[in-house]
Amino acid sequence: MIPGKSLQLSTALTVIAVSVGAMLMVGAGLDVVAILIATALVLTFLMLHQEDERLPPPALQAPDTESDDYLDLPAFRQIVHGLNAPVLVIAGGRVMTANAPALKLLGQHILGEDVRIAIRHPAAAERLTSAEPMDAPVKIDIIGLGTRAQRWAMRIIPLGRDTEQQRLFVYLEDETDMHAAERARGDFVANASHELRTPLAAILGFIETLQDPHAGGDAQTRGRFLSILESEARRMRQLVDDLMSLSRIEADKHRLPTELIAMPELIAEVLAVSRQNLGERGGDIVSALGDDLPPVQGDRLQIGQLLHNLVSNSAKYGRPGSPITVQVRAVDSAMIRLEVSDEGEGIPPDHLPRLTERFYRVDSGRSRALGGTGLGLAIVKHIVERHRGRLDIKSSMGKGTTVSVLLPQAEKKTEATEVTHEIDASAPLS
Template structure:
C-alpha cells in the first residue's frame, strides 16, 4: 500500500479529475454520479493508508519492556560464569535464580530456588545479606570456619537492576595457611636463634666473673660450649639463607647437565675427610658410567650432604650408611639408608616441614637445625625430583630422590 502522503495526493487528483469530467458531462445526473464515485474511491484510498490500531498481543510484543533485561538470564553470562573457578550466585530478591558449577559443588544443588540466607549457612553471611546496601555496610564479609572448620571464605555482592544481585564467594584458606606458615617460621627461627644465644651469653657472663679464672678445666669446658652454640647459630643462619635462595629459584628450572654420580661421590669423599667417625661407615654403590641430569651442582651437593649427614646422626654407631645410585623406571635414583631407631608413621608426612622434629630432644642433642629435609624437598622440587621417605621403627630409614635423566 501507499503511504499516507501519497494516498492523499492520489485521492485529491482523483477528485479533481472527477470534477472536470462532471463539468463536461451533458446532464446533472451523470456529473453527480462521477463526483460520488470519485469521493468513495478517494475515501477508500485514504482509509487504507491509515495504519490499523495495534492489537493487545502486538503491543505487548513490540512495546519496550518496563523492566531492564536480566543479566543473570543472558546466555553469555551463564557461559562465562560457568567457566569461573569461584562460586557465582545470582539472586532476585533473596531467591537464588542462578548458580554456576562451582557454587553448586560448594553448597549443593538444592540451593537453586532457595533463599540465599539459608543456602549460605553462616551467621555472618545472614547478617551481612540483611544489611547489604545500607550505609556503612562493608563491601565484603569474612566467613570463618566455612564450609568446614579451619577454612575461611569471603563473600561480596554486586547490585543489579530490578532487585537482582550477583554474590561471589572466594576461598581464602590457602592464603591464611600461608600466613600462618610465615608467622610460624618467624617464631620458630627466633626461638632457634634465641636458645643458643642465651647459652652463649650465660657462659660468657660466668667467665667474666672474677672467680672464673680459678678453674682452667671449667673455663675450657665453658669455652667449648660457647663455640658449639655459636656454630649452631652459624649453621642455622646458613640454612635460613640457603632455603631463601632455593625458594627464590624454584620457578627457574636448571638447564645445565650435571653428573649426579660425580656430585654424590665428591660429597661422600668430603665427609670421609672430616673428624666424624660415622663418615667411615658410608658405603657408596654407583655405576661406573656418568649419570647426567639437568641440575644445579651446588644444590645437588647440598641435597646429598643433608640426607647423608641425617643418616650419620640418627643411625646407630657402627652400622653402615648405604648410599646407592641407580637407574630405575627411566629415572636416576639416589637413596640413603641407615640402621637406626626409625621414625613412627605419624611423623613421616611432616618431616619436610621447617623446624619439624620427630624427636625434639634428640635432634637438639645431635645439633640439627630442623631445616635439613625442608631444604632437600625444595631442591628436589626445583629439579623435578620425587622425594620419598620410608621408615620402620627399630629398623631404620631410607630417603630417596629420583630425577629425570638429562636428554
C-alpha cells in the same frame, strides 16, 4: 557568545596588534609577521571554541536504574556463568542464579531455595535475607564453607534500587591458600626466632659467667665454657647458613637447572668430605653405584648439598658402628634413584608426613644435642622440587630409615632425533 568570551577576544586582538607592531619596528620580515599572525589567529580560534573552565561540567546521564531489567539480559547471565569463582544472585532471600563453581561448592539443589540452606553462616544469612536495602558492598569472612579448613571472603554487592526485592550479587573468593601462606610465614618467623634465641641465651649466659673474676679466673672452667660457647656459635652459624640456603633454593625454584652432572664424580667428592667431617661415623659410609650412570640434569651444588644432608642425618640418627649405605642407580631411561639408608631406631609412622616441614623434629632435645637445625630435610625437599624429582621416606621401627630421591637424567640427543626434528619442522602445515 558565552559571557567572558568577548573580553578574551578583545584582549587577544590587542596582543596580536601590539606583537605585529613590535615585530615591524624591529625590522622583522613580512614572512615572520605572517607566521605570527596565523599562529595567533589559530590560538584565538581554539580559545573561543573551548569550554569555559569556570562553567560546571555537564551532568552525566545516569542509567535508568529504576528498572532492573538488565539483570535478566543474556549478557549479564553470561558474565555470571563465565566467572571461575562461585557467584550467586540473590533476590528476596532466595537463590535466583548460580554459576557452575557455586553449584559445585554448595550443591545443585540451591537454585530457587532459601539462601540460608545454601550458606549456613549466621552473619552471611542475616545480611542476605535482611529486608533493609543495601547501599554499599559488604565483605564477610566465612570459615568452613565446602570443607572445614577452607576460608572464603564473601563479597555482597547490591544490584539496582528495588527496595521491595533488592537483588544481591554474591561473589565468593577462596582465601585458603593465602591464609595458609600467612600462617606458615608466621610459624617460620617464630621458629627461626626460637632457634636463634636458644643458643644466643646460652652464649650470653656463659659470657656473663666468664666476666665474673672468680668463675672466669679458673682455667679449667674457662676452657669448658669456651668450648660450649664455640659449639653454640657454630650452631647459630649453621642455622643461618641453612636459612640462607633455603632462601636461595626457593628463589630459583621456578628456574629449571640445566647443568650436566656426572654423578660418580660428585658422589665421590661429597662422600670424601663427609668421611672427613663425621669422624668415626665417617668410616661407616658405604657406597654402591650402578654401572654406566648417565649424567643428571641439575644444579651441582644443590645435588651435593642434598646428598650431604641425607648422609649427615643418617650419621646422627643411625646406631653407632652401623653402616650408612649410599646407592645410586638408573631406574629407567628417564630417572636416577639415589638412596641413603641407615640402621637405627626408625621413625614412627605418624611423624613421616611432617619430616620435611621447616624446624619439625621427632625428638627436639636429641636433635639439638646432635647439632641439627631442623632444616635439613626441608632443604632436601625444595631441591628435589626444583629438579622436578620425587622424594620418598620409608622407615621401620627398630630397623632404620631409607630416603629415596628420583632425579631426571640429562636429555639424550641423537642423530635420529635431530633428523626427525628437521623433518617435522619442514613438513607442510595441515
